[in-house]
Amino acid sequence: DIQMTQSPSSLSASVGDSVTITCRASHNIITYLHWYQKKPGKAPELLIYGASSLERGVPSRFGGSGSGTDFTLTISSLQPEDFATYYCQQSYNVPFTFGPGTKVDFK
Amino acid sequence: QVQLVQSGAEVKKPGASVKVSCKASGYTFTGYFIHWVRQAPGQGLEWIGWINPNSGGTNSAQRFQGRVTMTRDTSINTAYMELSSLTSDDTAVYYCARAQAAQQQEDYWGQGTRVTVSS
Numbered sequence: 001d002i003q004m005t006q007s008p009s010s011l012s013a014s015v016g017d018s019v020t021i022t023c024r025a026s027h028n029i030i031t032y033l034h035w036y037q038k039k040p041g042k043a044p045e046l047l048i049y050g051a052s053s054l055e056r057g058v059p060s061r062f063g064g065s066g067s068g069t070d071f072t073l074t075i076s077s078l079q080p081e082d083f084a085t086y087y088c089q090q091s092y093n094v095p096f097t098f099g100p101g102t103k104v105d106f107k
Numbered sequence: 108q109v110q111l112v113q114s115g116a117e118v119k120k121p122g123a124s125v126k127v128s129c130k131a132s133g134y135t136f137t138g139y140f141i142h143w144v145r146q147a148p149g150q151g152l153e154w155i156g157w158i159n160p161n162s163g164g165t166n167s168a169q170r171f172q173g174r175v176t177m178t179r180d181t182s183i184n185t186a187y188m189e190l191s192s193l194t195s196d197d198t199a200v201y202y203c204a205r206a207q208a209a210q211q212q213e214d215y216w217g218q219g220t221r222v223t224v225s226s
Contacts, residue, residue, distance in 0.1 A: 001169075034212040036152070043202055043219055044144075044152065049111035087152050091211040095168035096142070098152040 002027050009050070012107040015078035017078045021102045023071045031058035032092035034100050035064055035073045036087045047086075048073065078104070109133040111203055118223045126154045126193040127205030136184040137161040140206040142213055143177065143188045146197040153199075157206065158186055158212035193224045 003026040013019050023033065031051035036044040046055045048064035053069055061076040075082055083106060088099040114128040119125045129141060142190035143155040158177040160203025176189040186203060201220045 032210055033112070034210070036213075038146075038152065045216070045217035046202075046212055046214050049207070049214075052209050055212075055214065089152075089154070089213075094166050095156075096154045096211065098144075098154060101151045 004099035029092035034094040113217040116221040126189040141186040147199040
């Protein structure tokens, strides 16, 4: 199985901050990498697919980059509704494993 | 609009099975894979498997193989995920999600079904 790691596991930030989350795959996954936002009691929401493509309806302050094994999710100006847990996922090989998540909370 | 509506919460005893349904609407059901993902309390997301509603073909994470059965009924645009030999470790919220063909990203999700396994 392809193992996914994320860093940091949690971070504290303020509204307006720029934050960066890193995701690393144990094997080359080209750009089969997606980012999801998860809030308690709600289903995950797709933010970025194919490492860097913004899902329709997702604000442009979300951005993704990377290829191969190293990827980043950047939120350029954190808004109150962005406080959540973020997961990366690879879909290069079954099982389509998720990273352990990065929790973004209020400083 | 695309919607995935899942069946209601379940409480099961250890050793039992649970079957969760996922009814799709607003798109061509046979045109997109359905993935199943779960989240145990306080834990992260865990991918279970997928079903191709067109062919009925399935694939799942090895740790669930032999215990998970994914089926579909194209006449009512509904996918099912049955998990057998339940233990307390299977207590989780189970989600279905529609997946795009090219990269299998999960773009629409059901509301989740809480499954509690308790004696």
